[in-house]
Amino acid sequence: MRSTDFLRLAACASLLALGAPLRSDATTCNASDCLANSAAVQKLQLTSSIEDHGDGAFFTTTSGQLPNVVFVLDNSTSMYEIPYKALPSTGAFPAADWMKDPVAVAPWITSNPSFFPQGATPDLTDLASCHSNGYFESLRDAKGKAYSNSTTNPYPPIDPAFTSYFDSTKYYRYVEWNSTSAGGQPAGTSGSPAISQACKGALETDGKTNSLTAAQQARCQQCVDEAGYYIRPNPLGNATPPPGTFPTPTLSPTTLRPALSTMDRGVVVFKGNWLNFYPPKFLIARKVVTDFISAQSTTTSRSGSASSPTTRLQSRPSVPAPHPTIPCWIPTAPSASLRPDPAFARATAATSSRPEWRPRATPRIGRMRARNRARSSPR
Numbered sequence: 536m537r538s539t540d541f542l543r544l545a546a547c548a549s550l551l552a553l554g555a556p557l558r559s560d561a562t563t564c565n566a567s568d569c570l571a572n573s574a575a576v577q578k579l580q581l582t583s584s585i586e587d588h589g590d591g592a593f594f595t596t597t598s599g600q601l602p603n604v605v606f607v608l609d610n611s612t613s614m615y616e617i618p619y620k621a622l623p624s625t626g627a628f629p630a631a632d633w634m635k636d637p638v639a640v641a642p643w644i645t646s647n648p649s650f651f652p653q654g655a656t657p658d659l660t661d662l663a664s665c666h667s668n669g670y671f672e673s674l675r676d677a678k679g680k681a682y683s684n685s686t687t688n689p690y691p692p693i694d695p696a697f698t699s700y701f702d703s704t705k706y707y708r709y710v711e712w713n714s715t716s717a718g719g720q721p722a723g724t725s726g727s728p729a730i731s732q733a734c735k736g737a738l739e740t741d742g743k744t745n746s747l748t749a750a751q752q753a754r755c756q757q758c759v760d761e762a763g764y765y766i767r768p769n770p771l772g773n774a775t776p777p778p779g780t781f782p783t784p785t786l787s788p789t790t791l792r793p794a795l796s797t798m799d800r801g802v803v804v805f806k807g808n809w810l811n812f813y814p815p816k817f818l819i820a821r822k823v824v825t826d827f828i829s830a831q832s833t834t835t836s837r838s839g840s841a842s843s844p845t846t847r848l849q850s851r852p853s854v855p856a857p858h859p860t861i862p863c864w865i866p867t868a869p870s871a872s873l874r875p876d877p878a879f880a881r882a883t884a885a886t887s888s889r890p891e892w893r894p895r896a897t898p899r900i901g902r903m904r905a906r907n908r909a910r911s912s913p914r
Contacts, residue, residue: 608824610714614817617709620670625792629710631803634766634786634793636669643667649772652786656758656766658751665758668766674813682763682812690811694822700814701807706733706759709803710795714817719807723756730756734765737800744781746800755804763809767802 608614612628623630634652637644643657643664644650650657654668666672675681676690683690689703701707705719712718723729734755736747747755747767755765769784770776776784785802786793793803 608817608820610817612710614820615710615712615815617813618816618819625790627790627792629793629795629798631709631786631793632791633668633670634803635791636671638667638669638672641667647772649774651769651773651788652766654766655768655785656754656764657768658754660754660757662757662761665762665765667762668764671762671764671813676812682809684761684763684806684808686808689808692811693814693818694825696825697818697821700818701810703806703808703811705807706731707805707807707810708733708801709798709805710815711799712815728753728756731759733801733804734759735801739781739783739800740796741779741781746782746797746802755801759804759806759809763806763812765804 613623613630616628616630617633619630619633621632624632634654637653641653641657643659644653654670656667657664672681686704691703692698692700694700700712700717702717702719705721707717707719720731720733723731723734730752734747734752736745736752738745751767755767758765767785769786769788770782771780771784773788775788782800782802783794783797785797
């Protein structure tokens with residue numbers, strides 16, 4: 536057989552292989568297993584028999600089977616942020632542009648134009664002014680209702696596969712959570728009012744100034760229980776503090792971004808119930824994938840994971856925080872967008888008991904087969 540004929544036959548065989556429905560030889564995974572970095576069924580890595588470049592190599596498993604659908608979840612630090620209506624104004628972590636959104640009626644801003652950030656919680660004592668952030672107050676749940684601070688009917692965790700995110704009774708400093716731990720502090724047990732450790736602030740770098748005054752600690756507890764959040768206003772408003780001034784601003788008037796070290800000192804605090812009402816971005820992404828996997832009642836799922844450990848370089852550089860990039864794939868029939876041929880789509884949607892779709896032989900292939908039979912017959 537000439538080499539050109541052999542190549543043509545090989546190409547036809549490849550088409551037949553692509554047309555056959557893919558089957559899974561892996562153990563079915565639970566939705567939560569697919570998102571656990573330590574519970575990978577198969578990792579995305581190349582084998583020695585696969586080329587080291589191209590899309591086919593990138594999306595190939597260790598078994599050599601090509602997945603149809605691949606989900607890659609970005610669990611980098613930006614995914615720990617609270618979702619916002621616009622792209623971040625700066626590329627630094629953490630983004631918190633929602634701090635600048637005031638409510639429509641804010642007498643504390645009218646009487647003090649230098650109040651900053653304008654969506655922060657004013658140093659007052661009434662409950663109404665706890666609802667100070669225009670963006671947070673505009674949020675609605677699936678039923679079109681605003682946040683409820685009810686303790687008898689709290690919001691459940693967004694994803695049943697990850698029930699530790701979040702405890703509705705706990706208090707959380709902004710972005711203290713990560714992909715492996717929700718963090719959080721329980722309610723206070725002593726004092727009047729009883730203040731959670733999350734609302735007690737922390738020492739600044741001068742070693743003697745607390746990030747929250749005693750009055751702000753009580754205010755934090757009051758407003759987190761009332762509105763679900765507390766945002767400390769800048770001590771000097773919208774003025775740029777001189778070097779060595781403490782406490783440091785919640786939101787820098789010059790860079791318009793918060794420092795991660797300042798967030799770690801508890802100047803922005805959320806109630807776990809509020810975080811279940813409006814969760815961080817990485818939990819929303821997880822929810823989409825776990826819902827998709829859970830919906831595959833008749834299809835075996837394959838999962839894999841690939842770690843990319845990084846470090847929160849903005850603070851605590853000596854403590855690594857794993858931020859895995861976690862893919863899950865489902866070996867179902869390729870989508871129409873990937874395989875637009877209607878005949879192919881109909882064939883791959885068929886059950887295994889139905890005839891398998893094959894490309895129709897062309898006259899050229901028929902002549903090749905006849906010639907091969909003639910060559911192989913005894914003379």
